[in-house]
Amino acid sequence: MNIAPLFAAILFSVLGVYICYDYRRFNKNAIKTQGKIISYDEYYSKDNDNIKRKMYRPYFEVTVNKQTYSVKSKTSFHYKVIPVGQYIDVLYQKGDEKNARLAKGNEIGLGFLFIAISIPAYYFGLFHDL
Known part of the structure; x- marks a missing residue:
């Protein structure tokens, strides 16, 4: 057992979940x-x-x-993907509008990516002595 990959696997899988x-x-319950x-x-x-x-x-x-409501997005991009002044889909929870999210960038794919990365880390952490 190797502790470093095992720790990384646990971290990635918990973050993904x-x-x-x-x-x-x-x-x-998001409203668009x-x-x-x-x-x-x-x-x-x-x-x-x-x-x-x-x-x-x-x-x-x-x-x-x-x-x-003026909202600072929780999502960042490598470029200005949406021009200033353009309208875009926004999701919010009733009663918590100040924590609205852009619909673009609010995707589940990142969670699945972290879970997928954890799989080989579990393998190396449990079955390989490095």
Whole structure:
């Protein structure tokens, strides 16, 4: 048994299951409406190779019951995928509009990716002495 890959496998699988759970929980009662991209926050993020990449986090407005909310997206992109001023689908929970999410980027695929990555890590952690 090798502890490092086993620890990574547990971490990846727990993170993947949480992402899938959060996606299902949020989307179960989510209400879809239109929002408008108002700006982007630009920042640099380091990847695993310690290479800095410019990332873009959109800010959008959503109006629900004549109340407008400005929301900083929880999703970042490698480029400005949606032009400023463009309308886009937004998901929100009734009573928690200030935590709305862009429909684009609110996907379950990332959760499945983490779970898939955990499988070989479990194999190397349990069955190979490195």
